[in-house]
Amino acid sequence: MTMQRNRLKRRRGYVYRLAIAQAGVTLAGMLWGFIADGGDGVLSALKGALVAIIPQAMFVLRAGILNPRLGALQGAKRLLRAEMGKFGLTVALFTLLFVAAPPSNPAFFFSAYVAVVLTHWLGPWLLRRQRSTYRGN
Template identity: 60%
Template sequence: MFAAYLAADVEGMSSVFKGALVALLPHAFFIQRMGFFHAKRRTRGAMHLFRAEAGKFGLTVALFVAVFVAAPPSNPALFFYAYVAVVLTHWLTPWLMPRDRTTN
């Protein structure tokens, strides 16, 4: 966000913030839907995975439409850079984690 502020001032930060939210909110929905933080609600079935992923995709599409219709970003390039950066961070995290980690 600091680089966006230096490059495009407050409008750039607004675009980065919107792009990050469009990426983070569907991920949070998926995590909540799958119950990763609650051992009692943790689902392991493939059908739950498909439903959570379909909801995540639908929420992503709805957020893109809402952002570009209701509050278009002032700098679309920064919006998409932030979106892609957040999505790639979630994809690359498993590769960056140590291999000798123990899980419960």
């Protein structure tokens, strides 16, 4: 029982640290957009980051990553469904954004999108916790 709690605690910690890292990348992109292009750059970078963050948040919720009660087969099915939903939501957000409110500076939009997605891909390396080498006697 405590092993499940520890695993859940590690998963939650990873998800929270990754969200904080992605928020930091988003803020850095918005600052870069402000310095280079003013308000239009900030808004474009924010839109790009949100197109990356919203589907990922939906994935975490639907996949049951934070649910310790899922069995292996049930978890695998939920992961597949969540990934398909994430892909569909990403396509829908891109379409909706470019039809309804196109970014004024596509360079900042795509830069922020790619930076946030890469933060997710590099998360295990960027957010790795220090491991203790002490094993006890």
